[in-house]
Amino acid sequence: MGRLFRYILGKMLLRFVLAMLVLFVMVFLGETIDMNRKVQNIDISMNNVLLLALLKTPKTLVLMIPFAVLISGGWAISTLARKSELVAIFAGGGSAWTIIKPIVAGGFGLGMAITLIITPSGALINDMFERMSEKYFGKDDFTSKIGAEDLWFRTMNEQGQSLFVRANKIAPEEKTMRGVDLFVMDHGNLLNHREADELSFDGQNWLAKGKSFDPAQKISIGLGFDDIAQRIEGPSWMPIWNLPEHINSLKNAGFAAKEQILRLNRDLAGVLLAIGLAVIGASLPIGYRRGGNIGRLIAMTVGVGFVTFIANDISFALGKSGQVPVIIAAWAPAVLSMIVGIILLRKTGEC
Template identity: 30%
Template structure:
């Protein structure tokens, strides 16, 4: 009967956690260094972009870098930790004493899951806030972009709920976006009001629509009812949950949004007529982070628990690293398919984690002879 040793499990978990954290820090520092060098190169032709600005942008991107390399940190840290334990024959003695690999791997699995949960709930919001600020500084000083004002020049289409005319109604607002001292404005605004069954109720034309807290203010608005007879120009107020920040964020990368704010933002985005595929995919990917970390930890165990005297250790370790990069490639491929709408969002987000977990469990069953 397999033996469970809490002391051994805790010992292996501690070794695994220490090496995984060390690899995460090392990889993050390496990637941040290359990012810093690239920013320095781009800032070389900018007189107003000094060393302090570049260092600030690179520092603000650090939590984002940690989020990206965390699975590889768990994989490489786990490979080194288990390889050291195998080289010292500690795992061999434990298994000879009747302790199953499934028993002493419980500790590393819990550690990997906790690292994933920590990344999802704590590091992700911190990364979103800091990365968003870094992107704004990058756009202002290194790319000379103008944030939401870059939307001007083309018509912007918005869709939202509108029950002021009929319960369950929908409002579609279109216009040329512009940033003014008064706030966000849609020039040459057109408003279509539809019933819950998409039956046209009325159309409104106005020179502009000003976005104020909680409502759109349409000045000199002319309303055309179903009989197509216009009404005299008047001021019109249409309730909305949109804000200038939410409109801007809908065109920004999902990485700049907090994990905790994403569900509500997705709901508002979809009710306003924007596509929320990228944001839903990113949110589901964050939810799968603990499972992906567990899969990486088990992959590390499966590829590194081979005893040194049996030979082929280097090949097994190399195969483990290759499997990690193959999983990364799979993740990027299904992500592109998910964003294109070819795959359902949930499948695109969870497939790499589930595939990695199944492969790791199959490998461990083979190592343990079932």
């Protein structure tokens, strides 16, 4: 690793940290304002309001990290351009690849850090936020847990009592749960326990059949099948190494686990996406030594990055809805960012 390589890499990493600090302050201020609005009628100290806002910040900040990678690459190279260091590098026999190699290395390192350190740390902090917010805002009426052999969820019935449902298997296509136990509890006391071979939803009512329900009987759960399935299968922010086990549990319960598979693949593709965005950010300012306007070049870089960033969200939505295969939806933005970065780099005329 040569001195020039370390010099450019250091500039990129420093500017990534600075970009993250700026984004952190912006997000934290926004969360503080939002939290102040939410706690207007709650007895809570300002210190705890700030702590809640601080703990909630990572959930939004993690979505903006790829943009920080984009900025860091462009910022590092534009600094070299303004100081005429690019001219010196090319005059000394260097090429665009000489400059891009440390940017690629930086993108790879940041991508790995985002996937293996930053995002999992954010998930842990978000768990702290959820536990603390329950103290002031109360618990959600609906909670769920998926095990290796069954799943549980809790909701409220029409009488305001806690209804715990355990099921061995779910058939989403038939909107049916099989091997069901229903527990009704009130203030920690078990009021009723009944079993059913299956619990099905006809679009309006739940119908329990078999065992304790012979003949079949309508029961009140308070939520429709789609609502329950979406909450059980829906997004759960967790470290990447926990996702495979969670996906297997969902599949064993009868779910397709499409969204979780999409998230796993998007996390894996995050490394490639970081490299692509870093290259996009760095490629356009390289052309500055040929007489380009640095402001316009940076604006173009950010614009291209935003398009890639938005494409990532659109691709995720298409994959989630099933309109695009999960693997394509997860990896397409990362591959697209690499292609765009290479095209922009070639257009500099320096490689």
